[in-house]
Amino acid sequence: MIRFSIAEENYLKTIYHLQNASGIVATNDLAAALHTAPASVTDMLKKLSKKGLVSYKAYYGCTLTEAGEEGAVSIVRRHRLWEYFLSQKLGFSWEEVHEVAEELEHISNEKLIDKLDAFLGFPRTDPHGDPIPDAKGKIIQTKQVSLATLSEKQVAIVTQIGNQSPEVLEMLDEKNISIGSRIQVIKKYAFDESMEVRTDNKHQSYLTKELSQNIFIKN
Amino acid sequence: MIRFSIAEENYLKTIYHLQNASGIVATNDLAAALHTAPASVTDMLKKLSKKGLVSYKAYYGCTLTEAGEEGAVSIVRRHRLWEYFLSQKLGFSWEEVHEVAEELEHISNEKLIDKLDAFLGFPRTDPHGDPIPDAKGKIIQTKQVSLATLSEKQVAIVTQIGNQSPEVLEMLDEKNISIGSRIQVIKKYAFDESMEVRTDNKHQSYLTKELSQNIFIKN
DNA sequence: AATTATTTTTAGGTTTGTCTAAATTATTAT
């Protein structure tokens, strides 16, 4: 196992996410995501490129190499396992777990992570429903069906949240919706595709199309 | 709460331990403990001194100020809580916990540590028997009586290990001695103050004076 | 196609924490 600096890990992880969302990663986008100056990103990309972790062409953008992706996946694994731990064992709310896991994810002791995995019972998803890569780096991503696709009367279980911004998480908390929640569509409005839904405890809420599209489900 | 860099935390923690062992801390001793050049230590001491964390006089040595000690205790608290977690929850052996805890201790999120403390049931000592400071920084140190002071037939419970070098821990493992072990002195040799002891499971071992002086007990 | 605007890179600088080599101060031994 190669060891990375914290800065390198943050680059790898962020490139990984941006790349999964939209292919080749632009310097400016990376800079924005990392809250650093674009010039700093260029510096680091050259360095990561020399180490064989990203393939980088000036003025074009970058993508992860095999080695880079392997590193990134291992960081994602750590992050999501710690999120699960914080949520299930320490009782953190799902808005809080991300920030703390951002720190914990940089502890790279492999034995620690594998033992943590076992202690948690080899969970397959984190508190937001995102899949946790296994020790070999394999990720089982279930196909995403959004709540917005359901029609009236249909029932489903929430499995994942798309946009995990604090704003979205706060709203879902308010509406009593979390991973594992059972949701039934009560009424769907053709005009703006908004909907009225009922959760487990007879709690009823109104969801805009934007929100329901961010809630992924299984039947 | 003031936030420290990892380097600063390592200095504070190390000064704390050296100071507790032998008063004023010499630059060279600190350098040896931190595996850095003495010149680097001088630089850092000036910096910590300017921040009001250590009181430092050139060519003389340093000690922690109140603020410095407060910081150090909080790091020790984190370290020992993680050691307890690693040992009790993840099943690490007591030789292994220290190294991993060295990394985890630098995550300074206070809520994390307090929730971890609660999750673990507010343990009072780590796996080596060292006291865990509480959330307010209070440390309850029980007075240390070593196994070497016992005479034949006497029985005691192991509460703490003095020198926690891997060599000592390995020997204790071999002899089936850990925190909480019940030990009876079978024979004590006046010549070199070595002794024959029996542990819980009728396991019998021979301890040199050096070793028995490192094993602290309560009756 | 030429100009303007945007994105990205280069150039030069800063901070943190480290280093080595040389100079200085303190301690020990003669």
Place this chain on the structure above:
DNA sequence: ATAATAATTTAGACAAACCTAAAAATAATT
């Protein structure tokens, strides 16, 4: 008390990771 030795500090440098401002390349607009 003085010389030799050991401990410590100063001076000057270096790498990592960041920054700003200016230059260069690419993309968008007229």
